[in-house]
Amino acid sequence: MWKKFIEDDTLSIRYMIIKICFMKVLQIHKFHTKERGGGSVTSYFETAKYLKEQGHEVIFFSMTDPTNEKTKYEKYFAQGFDLSENMSMWKKIRLLPKTIYNREAMKKMEKLLIAQKPDIAHAHNIEHYLTPAIYKVLKKHHIPIVMTLHNYSVICPNYKLFVRGKICEQCKKTRYYKCFTNTCLKGSRAMSFVGMCDAYFNKIFKTYECVDLFLAPSHFLKEKCVEFGMDPQKIEVVRNNYTPINISTHEDLNEDGEYFLYFGRISDEKGIDQLINAVKKLYDTGKLKEKKLYIVGKGPEESTLRAQVERLQLEDVVQFLGFKKGDALTQIIEKSLFVVLPSIWYENAPFAVLEAQSLQKPVIVSDLGGSRELIDEGRSGLVYKSNDVEDLANKMTKLLDKTVQKRQEMGIYGKQKSEELIADSEKIIKIYQKLVKK
CATH class of the missing domain: 3.40.50.2000 (Glycogen Phosphorylase B;)
Structure with missing residues (x-):
């Protein structure tokens, strides 16, 4: 009996070592295309690239788009939609529930987790598209969640703490209604209303509390989030993944530029x-x-x-x-x-x-x-x-x-x-x- 117990225990330890050394990492971003998203998309793809180089398996979850990078995981992606400035107010109103609580993204996430069984999830920018509601699905499946803070979305409805040419911190102490009264999102009442509702929804239903650890690419961002009430123990400063660009050998670097x-x-x-x-x-x-x-x-x-x-x-x-x-x-x-x-x-x-x-x-x-x-x-x-x-x-x-x-x-x-x-x-x-x- 003891021999069987020891053998089972040894197998469990071996399994855990293998699991840690070769993880299945779920990378999440609302965009899977290099045509959109700026630095956060760069970080998303650079992180995936680095993980693959280190021998880990990378799984992607995002939204469909004609310009997406090819991946076998696209069959699990949520249906893409556009929140462009040219959209009519009526269409924005119809999309309002989806931009706060994307049920379809949650269902697609459920299918992916059942099929792929990742060890951990790393989320990047997901707000207003995949929505933080997907964190509830990840927690249901006991998947640890890491989220990189590429902007100020967890404390500011317009992500920037910046409105009409000036720094703005009026939403401090969860005064998210200021987003609507000040039309902080693109000067639009409709968009600002969505931003306000989204912030209050995530606060009331504690969606961000599902995140095990937030990664801040700068000390400044961490300090600002703590100033707004976030737990400093749940934020760690980790710089963005970045692959240096090689200098062209044909360039004469001794010449003065124009x-x-x-x-x-x-x-x-x-x-x-x-x-x-x-x-x-x-x-x-x-x-x-x-x-x-x-x-x-x-x-x-x-x-x-x-x-x-x-x-x-x-x-x-x-x-x-x-x-x-x-x-x-x-x-x-x-x-x-x-x-x-x-x-x-x-x-x-x-x-x-x-x-x-x-x-x-x-x-x-x-x-x-x-x-x-x-x-x-x-x-x-x-x-x-x-x-x-x-x-x-x-x-x-x-x-x-x-x-x-x-x-x-x-x-x-x-x-x-x-x-x-x-x-x-x-x-x-x-x-x-x-x-x-x-």
């Missing part, structure tokens, strides 16, 4: 209008040294910014290159002098900083949010006082005045710093293993 660069979404919270104003100051004082600003990306503020450039008579100095990705974007970054990310909202841990650093480019960021955590002041880049155009212009002048060699030294150090952050990938696996053991 431009400095902004790349990313063209929207009001990015502060590009202030960057253009800073360029105007340099242009008027002769400190621009015949260099130009290239703006790469697309977004709702492009026409407004083009009008600003025309009004300031900077058409020969500021150029809009449109949306670029892959090798095309890499080459533009490589040939630049430095990168400027002038955000006026609480950035979390922008991939743009890591991309620029991996290509050995100094980066200028504002002192708001988590961006400054990625910069070693004076060594890999510069930090300026947010909303201070004069200080931004001064920091740009500093980099323009540096020799090519000095900028290269900053770039090399920045690349080393960005590579240090990759160690957090191992941290994620250790977190998974700890939760699976419980």
